Amino acid sequence: MHEDRRDLAAVVRQKLAAGTLPLEFPAKMWVGKGNGGRCDVCEEPIAPTEIEYEPDFANPTTRLKFHQACLQLWNQERAQ
Numbered sequence: 029m030h031e032d033r034r035d036l037a038a039v040v041r042q043k044l045a046a047g048t049l050p051l052e053f054p055a056k057m058w059v060g061k062g063n064g065g066r067c068d069v070c071e072e073p074i075a076p077t078e079i080e081y082e083p084d085f086a087n088p089t090t091r092l093k094f095h096q097a098c099l100q101l102w103n104q105e106r107a108q
């Protein structure tokens with residue numbers, strides 16, 4: 029990740045405000061190895077050596093994936 033945590037928290041807030049990241053609580057959370065897809069928070073690829081978190085929403089068109097740290101930021105900012 030290129031940005032520090034404070035900047036990323038601001039990015040998460042912007043995405044929540046814009047609706048790019050949902051405020052709703054996921055029905056399920058899938059956890060697995062990354063496959064090089066981009067994280068929906070920091071927009072950096074999630075490498076196969078990293079853990080990827082994929083929330084599952086009631087609306088199946090919402091597909092997101094996160095790094096562990098980015099997931100925590102999303103949870104943190106969404107709770108505020």
Ligand SMILES: [Zn+2]
Nearest residue numbers: 067070095098
């Ligand atoms: Zn990320």
